[in-house]
Amino acid sequence: MTFTQRLPDAFYAGALARVREEMAAEDLSALLLDDPLDVAYLTGFHHFPNERPVACWLPLDGDPVLLVPDLEREYAQDQRAHAEIVAYPEFPGRRSPFAVLAGHVRRPATAAYAASTSVARARALAEAFPGTRWSTCEAVGRVRLRKTPEEITLHEEAARIADAMLEAGVELVRAAVEAGGELPAETELASHVIAHGARLMYARHQDVVVVPMLTGGLVYGGPNSAQPHRLPGGDRLRAGETFMLSLGCAVGGRFVESERTFVIGEPTTRQARYYESVREAQEIGTEALVAGLTCEEANRRCLAVIEEAGLGAYIRHRQGHGIGLGFHEPPWLSDGDTTELAPGMILSSEPGVYVPGHAGYRISDTVLVTESGPRRLTAYPRELTDVII
Numbered sequence: 001m002t003f004t005q006r007l008p009d010a011f012y013a014g015a016l017a018r019v020r021e022e023m024a025a026e027d028l029s030a031l032l033l034d035d036p037l038d039v040a041y042l043t044g045f046h047h048f049p050n051e052r053p054v055a056c057w058l059p060l061d062g063d064p065v066l067l068v069p070d071l072e073r074e075y076a077q078d079q080r081a082h083a084e085i086v087a088y089p090e091f092p093g094r095r096s097p098f099a100v101l102a103g104h105v106r107r108p109a110t111a112a113y114a115a116s117t118s119v120a121r122a123r124a125l126a127e128a129f130p131g132t133r134w135s136t137c138e139a140v141g142r143v144r145l146r147k148t149p150e151e152i153t154l155h156e157e158a159a160r161i162a163d164a165m166l167e168a169g170v171e172l173v174r175a176a177v178e179a180g181g182e183l184p185a186e187t188e189l190a191s192h193v194i195a196h197g198a199r200l201m202y203a204r205h206q207d208v209v210v211v212p213m214l215t216g217g218l219v220y221g222g223p224n225s226a227q228p229h230r231l232p233g234g235d236r237l238r239a240g241e242t243f244m245l246s247l248g249c250a251v252g253g254r255f256v257e258s259e260r261t262f263v264i265g266e267p268t269t270r271q272a273r274y275y276e277s278v279r280e281a282q283e284i285g286t287e288a289l290v291a292g293l294t295c296e297e298a299n300r301r302c303l304a305v306i307e308e309a310g311l312g313a314y315i316r317h318r319q320g321h322g323i324g325l326g327f328h329e330p331p332w333l334s335d336g337d338t339t340e341l342a343p344g345m346i347l348s349s350e351p352g353v354y355v356p357g358h359a360g361y362r363i364s365d366t367v368l369v370t371e372s373g374p375r376r377l378t379a380y381p382r383e384l385t386d387v388i389i
Contacts, residue, residue, distance in 0.1 A: 005252035022139035029108030098128035112137035146344030154252035159377035162258035168196040186232035217247035225360035258378035259364030281305035320348035
C-alpha cells in the first residue's frame, strides 16, 4: 500500500476560509505571510528559508498569490502550489520583491503581517504599499492551533516512523552490547536512526514533502544527556550509563517526536529513581491534556510530580509544546500560557530531569487532544523494564 503525503485541494480551501473569517473579524482586506510554515499551510509550498523573501499574499476576496524568487518558481510549480505564482528576479535587486508584488495585486486600505515578520520587511512593505494601513495579525497562527482530520492522518503516519526509528536505534545498541565490542558513538547512532527513518518513508510513500528536517533528532549518552539540547558528538555510549534518543520526523510537513531514555545494563537505584519520577510525571501530564484545561495547568500538574519527588532542582524546562508544521509551535505547556486546550491540538508531553555530571532523563510522546481525552500518537513502551538494554 502506498501512502500519499499530499493534502487534498479541499484542505487548502478550508484553511483559506477559516483564515478569512478571522480577517473579516479584524476588518482586514489582505494578509502578507512570510513565515515559511504559514506559507506552507496556505499554499502547500515548502522551501528552505533564506535571505530571499517568500510570501503568501491573501486578499479577503480572490485567489492567493505566492511571491517567490525566480530561482524557486519551478520548485513551487512542481509542488503544485495552491496560489498564483509571482516571481521576482533577485534579491536585493534593483526593485524590492514587495514592489513587484504591489505592482501585481490590488492595493488594500488595510492589511496585516504576522508578528514574526522582520522590521526590515515591514519597512519594505510600507514603502511598496504607501496607501495601506498596516498592522500585525495572528490569524493564521490561531487557525493552525487545531489540526484537521487530513493533517492528523499525516501526524499518525509520522508517529509510526518515529517509533520505528527508536526501534532501530535500540537494535543497533543491543547488537553492539551482545557482540561485546565498542558501543556506537552518538553521531553513529544518530546517523543510523535518521537514515532508517528516511528509508522507511521513501519505501512506502509517494509525493514525499521534503522539509529541512525530514527525519532527525538528538542522540546523547551519559553526562552529555544532562544538557537538554546538546547535539550528538563523537563520544561513545558506555555500559552502565543511560542514553537518550530524542527522535522525530515530518510526513507531509507535519511533525511528531518520539523520545525515550534507555539504560545499558541493569539500572542502579539512583537511575531507577530518576527514571520512574519522570515516567510518572509524563503519565500525569499526558492525562491532563484534556479539552478545557489550560496549558499552564497541565504543565503544573505534570511538573508537580517531579517536585514532590524531591527532584525539582533538576527541572530545566516546561512539560511540552505544540507540534504541527513546526517541530516547536504554540501552544506552550508552560507557566504563563493560559490557552485552553481544544480538540485537534497536537502537543508533546516531555518532562525531564537533568542531573549535572550524571545524566538526563526525558520521555516524550506526541499527543492529540480529542473530545474524549488525550490520545498518544507515538506508542513506544515507557515502563522501566522496556528501556533496559
